[in-house]
Amino acid sequence: MTTPLDAAEPAVQAAGSGDGRPAYRGTLRYALSKAGGALLSVAMVIIGTFFAFRLLPGDPVRALAQGRNMTPAQLDLERHRLGLDKPLIEQFFDFVGKTLRLDLGTSYEYKRPVIDLIGDRIGATLLLAGTGLAIAVIFGLWQGIRAGWRPGSRFDRFSTGVSLVLWSVPTFWLGLLLLMTFAAGIGPIPGLFPTRGIESVDAPDGFAYLLDVGMHMVLPCLTLAAVVYAQYLMVMRSSLLEEVSQDYVTTARAKGLRDDDVRRRHAVPNALLPTVTLVFMRIGFVVGGAVTVEAVFSWPGLGQLFYEAIRVPDFTLMQGTFMLIAVAVILMNTLADVVYHVLDPRVRSA
């Protein structure tokens, strides 16, 4: 986990070509170089995963079989089936080839291909993480703008305090508290929301079904959004603070613009770009939060799949979900990088 408080670090370098060529050529070259970097990162993930999972202490077949009794003949057969009797280099190329063809092996726990399991679960995760992220971005940015525009005001101190507390709160603990208070019910408070899952056992069809899923989503979304929102608030605030003292803001005021206009039309657009990029740069943090939230609320998504893989432990499943999550995060980061380059005129026309 990285601290949200060092958000002022310039995560995005302006990489203008500056040799007088048309701007789009520079952008294209920039996008290509970023894509190359992303490919290298993905390759490093695959290589890293291969070797990390070969670090498993003891015999991998036994580890995979989770201590079930097997005869030596069965062990040999299994070893042969998994290709573990081949030399390491051959295993490595097998692994890379299969991974590139999206063949992530078969889960021991579920007796099904890992990629199918991922396909079943990914929708629920996208729903939860997408909604949570949207809420966090909207509220975080809005409050960050208000706080950063008037540093030291009561609203600013309140916001900073809230985000500091939320940042210190472990995600899963916040989830447990919400679960206990609003789902299980405590004292005079009745249980308002369902405690687990994405739908009721006897879920109705049509609109009522959507309502049912919505009710199940309230608490997990709230938990995920609360922790992420605190980060975005701080990032937006410090980003706006850097703009407040700039000359162009003084100029805008000097020519008699109303305070709201100076903020909305001058300061915020400039502060927004680096913030939004940072928001997507920290998508890995959201993913970590989603895993935790899904575990607490038994939300049947990718995070819960990963969590189950760790609890069992089912190393094939763990390996597959890990690679998928890591690659997804890398792609999101690269995309954010390129979009920033396209959007920010300061970088584009450089």
Added chain:
Amino acid sequence: MTSVAWTRRRLAFGRFWDGFRHERAGVIGLAVLVAAVVLALAAPLFIGESVTNVVKGTGDRMAAPSLDYPFGTDESGRSILLMVWWGSRTSLLIGFLAALLTIGIGAVVGIAAGHFRGWIGAVLMRVTDWFLVLPSLVTALVLAAILGGSTLTIIIAIGVTSWPSTARLIRAQTLAVEARPYIERSKALGGGHWHITTRHVLPNVAPLLLASTTLEVASAIVTESTLAFLGVSANKTSWGTMLRASYDWGAVNQGAWWYILIPGLCIVAVVMAFTLCGRALESVLNPRLRKAGV
């Protein structure tokens, strides 16, 4: 010569302390922090490992707070108060050691990447950026699951996944320091890489390292509790493993709020203390932040 240096250092520390004293939140954080550390260190004088022993629980199961058990009991009748007290030792130990590992790797990589400009620096930055985009919690979970959950492996898992932001910070600072003329003078006098990095760069980045260490301890404690809650942990009582047990034993549905509330509040209090302290250190030591008034 040494006495001059020491006088200078003493004066610098005096100035620093003067600045820190005026950061009210930082002083409060420091006080909480010192109290927590002293309590954790003093725990063996009053209680022993036996308070976490399942068969030695003396109270009722999941009993609400009472005079005998101020914070209630858990599923085996153990006192939550004593468990939390004893568990603070594991939580703080892992927090401190993981933060030290994080800062150690971050400082070495950061200084090296800033000092050696050529391909070494480029490769180091590439690796740093790679680790920076990896979802750190997920990676730490995988590492801890592969290496098996002992205190040492949890520390390694946290350290290996959280150093990149420190490395970037230190690299930026190293670049700024190395641009100063006295580094050139030192090179002209024949100072080698080792001399320049340890004698000139390191003392200059040390204050930043101190501030980041404090912030890293905070996030390491949160990460440790999350790892423990998600099921990879050193099988020792910590605040995270207590919360895991409360979830496993259905404290949520039984309304045993004390079992969930107390360990969590401990985490929040200690983490906030470290964060406040770290932010105060940062604003005193980092002139750029001080000027901006953040």
